[in-house]
Amino acid sequence: MNKSFLIAAIALLMSLAACKRLGPASSYQVLGNTPAAVRTAFNADEGKVRVLMLVSPTCGACLNGASEVSEQLLNIEHGKDAAVYVVWVPRLGAHEKDVSSATQVVGASWAHQYWDGSDLLGEQYRQVLGWSGNAWDVYLLYGTKTKWTGSLPPTPDFFMHQTSEKGPRLDETVFRARIKQLLTEQQ
Template sequence: MRTFVTGLVLALTLIGIAGCSERSEGRPAPASPASYTMLDDGGQQLRLAFNRSMGSVRLVLLVDPTCAVCLRGLADVNADLLATTADPRLQTFIVFEPVIGGKASDIAPAASLLRNAHLHLFWNAGGGFGHLYATAVDLRRHGKLVNAWDVWTIYGPGATWGDAAPPRPALLMHQLPTLDNPGYRYLDGKVFAQAARAMLAKLPARSAAPRSGSAAHE
């Protein structure tokens, strides 16, 4: 009898573990969502990863991991694009910034909203990268430069990041108060996804797959 009970408990435990390991709606699990690279204020670690993925369509997203609006944006971009696109020629770089108090420990919960195998996560603890990026894209409100966060960008396959500031993206969307830049539209996940897919459709069918997967925590 004791042997039977022990076997039953073990079987139920294994079933529970198997059930917990499944992801809802059959969506793929994110690739090591808690794994990230420390990013200096000059963005050098991102620059290297960005240039290694040249030839692919690249998303660069700047968010605070505790910002509710940012998290909604991540969920929208995931639903409209990332969760349904397995193409390794689409590479996603996410810079988490401590704009409203976000911490490194908040990265994993935020990244768990994403379902894609080609994510590269960065943590800019110093918070200065947002200023560098804002300068590069001339992000302004009432004539004054504003910090770049809750910003969503797409780069084409030929974009290269030189030794200085990041290059200008092909598309920039945001979830900030009204900006001076008329070409920078408020984020619409479906419009964002459509633009990324249009770029992907123009890539050669057999272009070399760039390196993928989340960067390791340094």
């Protein structure tokens, strides 16, 4: 077994152990060369607050962020009314084989989960957010009226991330407040 693989495996296990809630592995859908499945689910959930995460299954910060955001939804009144989409992307050496165990950190059992092996949504959100690199480790919020009508995903009402790109850094307290605000407006 080569050293870098062993180090990556240990880091992933430590990241999973650090997450607050580990549940059973969830099913996920593999995206081909189009984000149509995510777009269809997103538009089907019009009328709901929507949370979309682009995260790597081999990134400790991503796993912790996905766990924290999911945990916030579980602890907010009406949090389960929000639609959740977790798009796993191939960053930090991630492959599809890493996704199944990573899905355990998402406590929101109703979340739609996807593997985007071509990083198509990372590229599209790079354009939407005006970033220099493909988007990942990013947590996006959408209000109830947003529709995905163009070839690119819609601009989020709010987002936070854990990268070196522009925009607010993930702060679970702030993200929770924004989710609560959108859920209150939905009522």
